[in-house]
Amino acid sequence: GEDVEQSLFLSVREGDSSVINCTYTDSSSTYLYWYKQEPGAGLQLLTYIFSNMDMKQDQRLTVLLNKKDKHLSLRIADTQTGDSAIYFCAESIGSNYQLIWGAGTKLIIKP
Amino acid sequence: KAGVTQTPRYLIKTRGQQVTLSCSPISGHRSVSWYQQTPGQGLQFLFEYFSETQRNKGNFPGRFSGRQFSNSRSEMNVSTLELGDSALYLCASSRGEDIQYFGAGTRLSVL
Numbered sequence: 001g002e003d004v005e006q007s008l009f010l011s012v013r014e015g016d017s018s019v020i021n022c023t024y025t026d027s028s029s030t031y032l033y034w035y036k037q038e039p040g041a042g043l044q045l046l047t048y049i050f051s052n053m054d055m056k057q058d059q060r061l062t063v064l065l066n067k068k069d070k071h072l073s074l075r076i077a078d079t080q081t082g083d084s085a086i087y088f089c090a091e092s093i094g095s096n097y098q099l100i101w102g103a104g105t106k107l108i109i110k111p
Numbered sequence: 112k113a114g115v116t117q118t119p120r121y122l123i124k125t126r127g128q129q130v131t132l133s134c135s136p137i138s139g140h141r142s143v144s145w146y147q148q149t150p151g152q153g154l155q156f157l158f159e160y161f162s163e164t165q166r167n168k169g170n171f172p173g174r175f176s177g178r179q180f181s182n183s184r185s186e187m188n189v190s191t192l193e194l195g196d197s198a199l200y201l202c203a204s205s206r207g208e209d210i211q212y213f214g215a216g217t218r219l220s221v222l
Contacts, residue, residue: 031209031210033210033211035213041215041216042117042199042201042213042214042215042216043201043203043213044213045210045211045212045213048210088154090154092211098144098156098159098167098169099144099146099154099156099203099211101153101154101155103153104153
């Protein structure tokens with residue numbers, strides 16, 4: 001079945017780059033997403049990538065997609081305290097409109 | 112453009128009661144999806160509506176139901192509430208086959 005996996009925690013120093021990784025199992029993914037959730041809040045769409053792309057850059061965010069290894073990563077350059085949140089990776093599959101979610105990676109920023 | 116609006120933001124109910132949650136999608140979006148988020152199970156898909164028709168359904172009991180109106184607003188109903196239904200319920204809207212944008216969620220506590 002479909003599955004999306006992420007590590008649960010990532011700790012980085014303020015100003016460094018953060019790289020959050022995700023693996024998925026379904027090769028028929030159409031979109032792959034990164035959402036951000038701050039405490040007590042809903043899900044904020046950070047960025048997404050079509051399955052036929054390898055890379056997407058948006059200001060401090062870089063998404064890399066390796067379809068062969070079914071690996072997705074999100075790089076946040078110059079990580080700030082405001083980046084502290086849980087980051088969810090998700091995939092949508094074919095004509096099935098539901099999203100399959102990872103468990104979320106909690107990003108912890110050290111001063 | 113206004114985002115996805117969910118009401119109410121917080122609800123407290125007792126076991127056995129029923130509850131109705133509301134979601135107003137982004138203007139022009141015809142698809143509304145509902146998700147349940149709990150610490151133990153993470154994010155799980157409930158169902159998705161498009162043009163007043165349920166297109167897809169997750170693995171939840173029949174106590175969970177939904178509907179969509181002609182103006183694309185959607186409601187979700189949970190009958191005979193159980194303690195385990197305590198969760199953050201998230202609604203997402205999209206044009207139909209693309210990016211999903213989320214509301215802030217409704218936090219339901221069942222006592």
